[in-house]
Amino acid sequence: MGKKGIFDVVVVGAGPAGAMAAKTAAENGLDVLLIERRTQIGIPVQCAEGTSEEGLRILKDVLGEEIDPHWIAKQIEGVEIITPDRTIVTVEGKGYILERRILDRDLAIRAVRAGAEIVKGKAVGLVRDKEADCMVVNVVSSEQNYFFPAKIVIGADGPESKIGEWAGIDTKLNLSDKIIGKQYLIYSPELEGLDRVRCFLGDRVAPGGGYAWIFPKGKNGTANVGIGMFKNKLKEYGIPVPDYFLDVFIARVFSKYQIIEKTAGKIPGAPPSDTIADNVVLAGDAAGFVNPITGGGLRTGMESGKIAAEVAVAAISKGDTSKQGLADYKRRISLAFGKDNEQLLIMRRFSQTLKDEDYDDLGHFLQGMHLSSETSSVTLIRKLLFSNPGITARFAAFKVKNKL
Ligand SMILES: Cc1cc2nc3c(=O)[nH]c(=O)nc-3n(C[C@H](O)[C@H](O)[C@H](O)COP(=O)(O)OP(=O)(O)OC[C@H]3O[C@@H](n4cnc5c(N)ncnc54)[C@H](O)[C@@H]3O)c2cc1C
Numbered sequence: 001m002g003k004k005g006i007f008d009v010v011v012v013g014a015g016p017a018g019a020m021a022a023k024t025a026a027e028n029g030l031d032v033l034l035i036e037r038r039t040q041i042g043i044p045v046q047c048a049e050g051t052s053e054e055g056l057r058i059l060k061d062v063l064g065e066e067i068d069p070h071w072i073a074k075q076i077e078g079v080e081i082i083t084p085d086r087t088i089v090t091v092e093g094k095g096y097i098l099e100r101r102i103l104d105r106d107l108a109i110r111a112v113r114a115g116a117e118i119v120k121g122k123a124v125g126l127v128r129d130k131e132a133d134c135m136v137v138n139v140v141s142s143e144q145n146y147f148f149p150a151k152i153v154i155g156a157d158g159p160e161s162k163i164g165e166w167a168g169i170d171t172k173l174n175l176s177d178k179i180i181g182k183q184y185l186i187y188s189p190e191l192e193g194l195d196r197v198r199c200f201l202g203d204r205v206a207p208g209g210g211y212a213w214i215f216p217k218g219k220n221g222t223a224n225v226g227i228g229m230f231k232n233k234l235k236e237y238g239i240p241v242p243d244y245f246l247d248v249f250i251a252r253v254f255s256k257y258q259i260i261e262k263t264a265g266k267i268p269g270a271p272p273s274d275t276i277a278d279n280v281v282l283a284g285d286a287a288g289f290v291n292p293i294t295g296g297g298l299r300t301g302m303e304s305g306k307i308a309a310e311v312a313v314a315a316i317s318k319g320d321t322s323k324q325g326l327a328d329y330k331r332r333i334s335l336a337f338g339k340d341n342e343q344l345l346i347m348r349r350f351s352q353t354l355k356d357e358d359y360d361d362l363g364h365f366l367q368g369m370h371l372s373s374e375t376s377s378v379t380l381i382r383k384l385l386f387s388n389p390g391i392t393a394r395f396a397a398f399k400v401k402n403k404l
Pocket of ligand 1: 012013014015016017018035036037038042046047048049050051121122123124156157158159162181182183226264265266267283284285286290295296297298299301
């Protein structure tokens with residue numbers, strides 16, 4: 001803790017975003033506290049653990065060190081997108097299935113090694129102490145109440161951030177932007193030898209623009225098999241959770257399998273109303289920083305955590321931790337991935353209006369093309385949308401209607 005009993009930075013949430021924020025702030029000489037409510041960091045794993053080669057390169061750059069082989073469960077050779085009529089579109093290129101339970105813990109260890117203190121407990125409130133000109137994070141741990149004052153609080157507490165809400169940001173997502181993910185780690189002999197990720201589209205699999213995935217993990221016939229569905233669709237079906245769709249999907253695809261683990265989690269399909277407030281910065285899922293199409297948020301979580309800490313360092317050294325003093329955060333996020341995410345969000349919202357026939361048409365168009373993971377997701381989706389004159393016209397009308 002700092003000289004006046006105030007931390008420079010308190011980070012709430014020791015996921016990849018929070019750990020990177022704490023590590024970076026501590027490396028820059030700040031007094032940092034990292035708060036995590038889970039007893040075991042990274043567990044349960046709420047992630048399909050996939051990343052592209054580009055994603056892994058960014059991860060390495062953000063961390064400033066080589067990738068530890070223990071963080072990688074399996075290298076994959078490409079992605080197969082399967083449309084409702086079973087057309088297979090193949091995107092060639094390396095990717096990786098990670099071991100988040102090891103990676104997340106190692107990132108938190110790096111934060112502590114850099115000098116951050118860690119407290120296991122749940123943040124239950126955030127108030128402003130006007131006199132001391134700081135924020136105070138209220139934490140409950142082992143039934144005890146603690147109050148941690150901080151010049152800057154970094155909210156890395158996941159989707160629909162409470163830290164953001166307590167700082168006055170509207171963090172509630174529309175149901176049509178809220179993705180509910182459900183996933184099983186399964187074993188099936190039919191998975192042995194699979195070295196591509198498979199994504200399944202269409203109303204029979206995940207109605208309303210969702211998708212199901214098979215991410216092969218390890219050499220031993222295991223895979224993360226999951227489904228992501230928009231909350232509005234689940235409500236329409238009167239089914240509160242996507243378990244039903246996942247069970248139907250697995251039973252259709254595999255004739256023999258065993259479920260080893262089950263997990264579930266929310267994916268923010270869009271950012272909240274803001275990502276900064278006076279003395280507060282949101283990072284990772286708390287700031288809605290996931291790829292709006294794939295739902296991948298590991299890379300952007302780590303990048304935003306690092307940027308949040310660097311902006312906090314600059315604001316503290318200038319002595320201006322107000323919202324205005326933190327405004328550089330938005331500029332830097334926009335440059336790093338924010339602009340791409342804005343475009344992908346428009347395309348994703350449009351994709352939620354597509355029908356099975358549209359996916360099939362797009363699949364037929366792309367089937368013969370050489371696609372590689374080097375094509376950026378924005379370019380790939382553009383190719384898709386502009387491949388079919390009917391869909392191009394509907395996309396244009398969608399943008400006009402939604403004033404985009
Ligand atoms: C089913 C599913 C599949 C996914 N698949 C992929 C994928 O394949 N690839 C990919 O890149 N991304 C994927 N994602 C997204 C990815 O997991 C997240 O984007 C990433 O974990 C974000 O990191 P984070 O640090 O922002 O948040 P988190 O990893 O969610 O960490 C938030 C932390 O904050 C803690 N916390 C929350 N509230 C409090 C509180 N009040 N007090 C103290 N601690 C608190 C939590 O316990 C948690 O440890 C998937 C997500 C889901 C749900």
